[in-house]
Amino acid sequence: MINRKSQALASVLNNEGITNEKVLHTIASIPRQLFLPAALAHKAYENTALPIGQGQTISQPYTVAKMTELLLDKVDSNASVLEIGTGSGYQTAVLANIFSKVFSVERIKSLQFQAKRRLNQLDLHNVKMKHGDGWQGWSSKAPFDAIIVTAAASEVPNALLEQLNINGRLVIPVGSRSQELKCIDKHDNDDFLNNTVESVNFVPLVAGEVI
Ligand code: SAH
Numbered sequence: 001m002i003n004r005k006s007q008a009l010a011s012v013l014n015n016e017g018i019t020n021e022k023v024l025h026t027i028a029s030i031p032r033q034l035f036l037p038a039a040l041a042h043k044a045y046e047n048t049a050l051p052i053g054q055g056q057t058i059s060q061p062y063t064v065a066k067m068t069e070l071l072l073d074k075v076d077s078n079a080s081v082l083e084i085g086t087g088s089g090y091q092t093a094v095l096a097n098i099f100s101k102v103f104s105v106e107r108i109k110s111l112q113f114q115a116k117r118r119l120n121q122l123d124l125h126n127v128k129m130k131h132g133d134g135w136q137g138w139s140s141k142a143p144f145d146a147i148i149v150t151a152a153a154s155e156v157p158n159a160l161l162e163q164l165n166i167n168g169r170l171v172i173p174v175g176s177r178s179q180e181l182k183c184i185d186k187h188d189n190d191d192f193l194n195n196t197v198e199s200v201n202f203v204p205l206v207a208g209e210v211i
Contacts, residue, residue, distance in 0.1 A: 005045040018065040026097045035088040058088040067171050071146045074169040079145035084134030089115025096124040105134045107210040137163040151205035152179045173202045
């Protein structure tokens with residue numbers, strides 16, 4: 001379903017430098033208002049991050065598109081993708097429209113519950129979700145062709161590097177107050193190529209206890 005507002009958002013992202021047709025088409029087809037509290041629905045198609053409760057945010061559409069584009073530059077749509085930080089489920093829905101298998105880990109149970117409901121509503125059934133600590137990845141489903149982290153890590157979690165397939169790609173924001181989006185390609189078990197893409201602004205990837 002393409003609606004006028006999500007189509008307009010896709011055009012804005014195109015003007016901001018997103019060129020991958022699959023990504024633009026997917027953004028144009030997902031009703032972002034479904035992923036927001038009703039009181040913020042009127043802002044759903046603005047290119048901004050917005051609060052989703054529990055001190056968390058739905059990512060900025062540009063960043064969602066950029067990170068997805070980075071994955072598609074490296075792996076094809078048959079890929080098995082791990083997402084850390086389900087949040088609202090919007091990035092999850094974008095991934096599920098593009099990739100055949102998506103796994104998503106979230107530490108806040110209530111957010112995970114709502115995200116699951118939204119994905120069902122959109123008939124996206126190729127997503128498995130886990131309530132847990134994303135620093136640990138999801139070892140029983142590994143290896144993954146691509147991993148995307150949607151919260152800023154103080155350092156790159158080792159478990160994620162281990163759970164990445166050879167020739168796979170990890171896209172992750174790293175840093176605390178000032179953060180950079182990193183694109184890490186696994187050439188071999190001990191051979192990684194690390195590129196910095198651009199500055200970003202995410203909530204932190206919290207360590208330890210799940211709630
Ligand atoms: N992609 C999401 C981003 C949500 S914000 C969206 O666009 O809606 C980041 C999310 O990461 C939050 O929901 C937060 O609870 C979650 N998070 C933070 N630390 C985590 C951890 N260690 N493990 C799993 N999820 C985590």
